[in-house]
Amino acid sequence: MINEDAVYYSRILTELTLSFHIIYATIGVGIPLFIMIAQWIGIRKNDEHYILLARRWTRGYAITVAVGVVTGTAIGLLLSLLWPKFMEVAGHIIALPLFMETFAFFFEAIFLGIYLYTWDRFANQFKHLLLLIPVAIGSSVSAVFITTVNAFMNSPRGFDLVNGELMNANPIVAMFNPSMPTKVSHVVATAFMTSAFILASIAAYRILRGSKHVYHRKALHLTLTTGLIFSVSSLIIGDLSGKYLAQYQPEKLAAAEWHFETQKEAPLLLLGFLSDDGDVRFSIKIPYALSILAHGSPTAEVTGLDRIPKDERPPLYIHYLFNIMVGIGTLLIIVPLLYWIGIKRKWTWIKNKTFMWLLVLGGPLSMIAIEAGWWLNEVGRQPWVLYGVMRTAEGATTSEQVDLMLWMFSALYMMLGIGSVIVLTRMFNKNPIERELKERYT
């Protein structure tokens, strides 16, 4: 029995919750690394600016973590409430990483609590820095585990289907499924990348607002150089993700690329839109590029949508999502590269307003790329919730009250979203760096 309304509202509520959680989760995975780097440099060079950088980032981080915990708890429970049949199956095969994730949370939560309340409590600053290591490990490892679960949804392994019954479960094989290596590394790399650009945005914004303090220059330099490293690795791993798709989920790649007919020497379509009669208009065609992206060779054959049964084709709008993600990824390699060369060559225009605004945009843009990437990944898997095993509609609840829940949760997220923006801006506006530096030395 399938309740169409319940399926519809469950999908919207899941999408909403995850899209909201992922903002805080991405920041939660990435920022500890940067706090760690800043505090380490600060201790090594005995430079108070870096220590303060770490300290101020931590204050903001505590707030995003709190919202991340709330929304994460919500999604964790909602998965069972909205997708009971899916979770029953998932519980049998992929519960192990979900379970281990809670230990990672535990670990992170304990040490974060300690770290937050022990500034100035140790004579030796290094001891305090050490407390941050479990926080960074805990949050990255929890991203690894949860992404493993999602990878399993895209390429379920580790069980046999006998007359519709799941048999011979093997949790280890289920964890190390084909989608896991690329997915996990792409998610972690992009989380670091996004955090770097968000922190860079803040520094660039302060400079634009007229602050001449060298503190912001140091922050900008640190975040943009590390950001460049992570955006290049995101590109490389993203390319590997494409190759994974070509082999294991060809319809997702075909839909993302509007690749309708199976062919060799396949071209890559950039931008463009679909006319009402299904023709691609105004797109840029790059010869051989799709064959290279999919298989690493210009002559390789790439499966098109013609080989996929009609009722198993994902929605075609994921092409736009793919373009947004890749476009932003490319831009965020070029911009920090220009900045970096500019610093070495002493170009002055990298300090002008337009370029600074571009840096301010980097943070929001990378968050948009994260959202686009996840939507590409999840929508591209449709109509399956467990690829090839269970359709989305079969996994959903049959409860009558999902729409009510949707309204209540929308209100909650609205409050959390607006609240966190207000509180974060107020916190830093009330206490600008110039003042904090002065207070510490008087």
Add this chain to the structure above:
Amino acid sequence: MDLEIIGILVLWTFLFGYTMIASIDFGAGFFNAYSEFTGKEHILSSIIQRYLSPVWEVTNVFLVFFFVGIVGFFPRTAFYYGTTLLVPVGIAIILLGIRGAYYAFATYGKTKQKRYTFLYGASGLLLPASLSIVFTISEGGFVSINHGEPRLDYWALFTSPLTWGIVILSITALLYISAVFLTWYADQAKDKRASQLLRTYALTWAFPTIIAAVGIIYILRSHNPIHYENLLQLWWMFAISFIFFLGTVWLLIRKINYGLAFTLLVAQFAFAFYGYGFAHYPYLLYPHLTIYDSFTNKAMAISLISAFIAGLALLIPSLYLLLKLFLFNKDYVHGQASRHY
């Protein structure tokens, strides 16, 4: 021992842990708000804030651990409870969200507002009410199977004395547990006034807790005779629990050794909680679901248990460190160590 029993024992233990520390947390939030309304905030606020801030995320993880673990060990519960609990647990999540927002905005963000404090305190009382519905439903009689789909009968649920009995118990117990703990904590901090005020709260809520508990057992006699019979078989566990209760109350009245009073309280609730749990065995949901027919496969069970043991090896030292730095650290508890970040 069966893998099923190991699984449920692990989960039950974490649920017990959650009910204890969450009670402290929820109750503290309530007393905090209450003191602000009665103009006693200068007595209570600082002691409560000092305890709560570093540990709230840890409290939350206990809950996460429980619901992730139960889907792992007993996947079929996702089907039965997931379908029926959407509304009560949905409301609980929203309330948890309000509490999280309080930490994020008021504690970390340092924006103090009476409104937040009030919402935060109220959520502490509503949460046990909405979460305890799970216990009520597990007693059976509220879920029926329709075309293979479980359905919750809200009318029966809200008109049942059992529901309200459990709601009342959860609230009184929460206030009692919290007050006893905070009496001890304030005493450690040498904050005499806070400790005395909390002690009167503790004594106020002690007997209502016991009365509610006895009332529930009485209601169960007609609602779920099997469970009732099993409870009677385990009468000695509840007798021991009651003796511990008297011990706590006696120490509180004599104003001595609050640490021991709290220890006895934990023992009291442990005996009652496990006694209730053993009597419930083997049902997860009367009469539809037992721990045996909902259990996961063997490979998963073994890997979960191994992960659990490895995880504990990591956790116990870390938790010890947390307690040592904040709960048992004289400077911190006295408010002398820096609390800036």
